[in-house]
Amino acid sequence: MARTEPLRLHDLEPSTEEFRQAVIDGLSGQPKTLPCKFFYDAEGSRLFDAICELPEYYPTRTELGILSRNAPAMAAAIGPDARIVEFGSGAGVKIRLLLAALERPAAYVPVDICREHMMAAADGLAADFPDLRIAPVCADYTRPFALPSIPGADTGVTVGFFPGSTIGNFSPAEATAFLARARRLLGRGSMMLVGADVPKDAGVLEAAYDDAAGVTAAFNRNLLVRMQRELGAELDIELFRHEARWCPRNRRVEMHLVSLSRQEIRLGDRVFAFDRGESIHTENSYKYSVPEFRALAGRSGWLPAQTWTDAAGLFAVHLLRSG
Template sequence: MSENLGTMTDFSPDDSVMLKDVLRGLALPQKNIPSLYFYDQRGSELFDAITELPEYYPTRTEIGILERHGAEMAAALGPGVRLIELGSGSALKTELLLGRLEDPAAYVPVEISREHLLAAAARIAADFPDLEVMPVTADFTEPFDLPEPARRRVERNVAFFPGSTIGNFPRGMAADLLAATCREVGAGGAMLIGVDLVKDRATLERAYNDAAGVTAQFNLNLLVRLNRELGADFDVAAFRHQAVWDEDAARIEMRLVSTRAQRVQVAGRPFEFAAGEVLVTEYSHKYTPAVFRSLAEGAGFRVARTWTDPEGLFSVQLLEVPGAAQDSSGGT
């Protein structure tokens, strides 16, 4: 183990929280399951595979933006940053930023999948031996305490939220998450966030309905996880993947569609599915620059800089909290 890799802090939700969320979601008129439960070890691996698919533009486009503009981003963030990555996953994009930061105080990857987190944190610690790496297992939408670095003073808290994950939240929840992050990074703090932009239906729907069927596997793996961890009895073969663009809501809606009438039990509770009934597993909202600016400003940030690709598919935005940096300790 690298000497600069700290002990993992574990705030991950237990099975009782997942069970409560799943039972509540399945009891709604429009059945849904929170998308955070995609990310067991297998789900995280499948998502990594999705990011390499030819149809899935967000990852390669955001990486291109970070490669072209990473030095500008690092200069805007300044020295002594505690970089807090929300939903860090494999942390591949993080290296493009960390390598350009001036004397960062610490890197705090936050991820709900323990195995995925440890592997990524170990890789970052090996690649950046002078950087204190302090992994946290948690659902980043809930409060948790930030670990304090021992070697360097924190000059500024910066939340790093790439991958357009903000789009997975309904607008009200996205606003709440931005507001909570604004409070936690504090006066003078910042957030560097990936925001997917509104574009044509064909490009969007291809990105979530790949020809190789990897996104379908990712979606269906959610049912595999519920069967394994909650003792559910979903017939995985009796559901099919579907992803459609809802223009009015400006979002992709990812679904599992029941191919027949069936009854499913979760923790002894029965749930009826009609043939063709939809179980919503994820939203992926897309934004215009004006709509996202309004959302960010309503949460207490100001949009300081925006970087995009030449085609205008995707953006990376620097959100800043007005005021001078004060006490950089805190939670998120």
């Protein structure tokens, strides 16, 4: 059956003023920081899709392999008529594997901060799954938002889908708070599928976040490009170098923009001074063993139900049930 109506967007995209305030707050602190959620404008989303194809970046292909092999078992655990809510939907590659395996999925709600990228992916899914109700939400999913009402899509379980190890971008306390908030949003009897990266050799981790082709460096520096274009910030992008660091004590990879000289960033009447070697901390990616992640999920009110991993134990996909 062909789809006859255009997709209706629920638009809660962060404003330019929110971006400006986040930059001011982040660069005013010590150490200086910028929120990684602002990576994802149209260009940042394109660059991230390119990162996922890189030979060094094992998480995407490893998780895709886990989903390809285990989607039938995941679908059996979820049951028929499910409503799927994907946090940070991106290009919509992984959700296709789950939707194809599910029995009569009732609805799909992609939630993403980048409107353009999300709508392109949603349109493609609408063409390939013409009977599926799709209700895109442009929003910052790290903040509270409401799910759209979808008539006829409330007979099965509601399932959160959070692949890609994006949960690792939160600190453990933030991850616990996010999962607790997601549990309340999804409601009683809900489930959640979460991808989580596993600790491994430092060389493998650092290469994954600092590839030889420089795509991750461009992705990181795109934050500075956005500041220039959208906020009118005065800065020299060439004086910042991308750096990825594995911090074993915190079990996380950190991404930084390191200043190559003494310099300033000007934003309106605000001036932010940098020493040579000083950095802007832009992203963390925490790594969790299977027991560690199950314990974290438990602290947020979820009950660990099942875990699927690859043969080498590089990555894990966890199925959680609301407690």
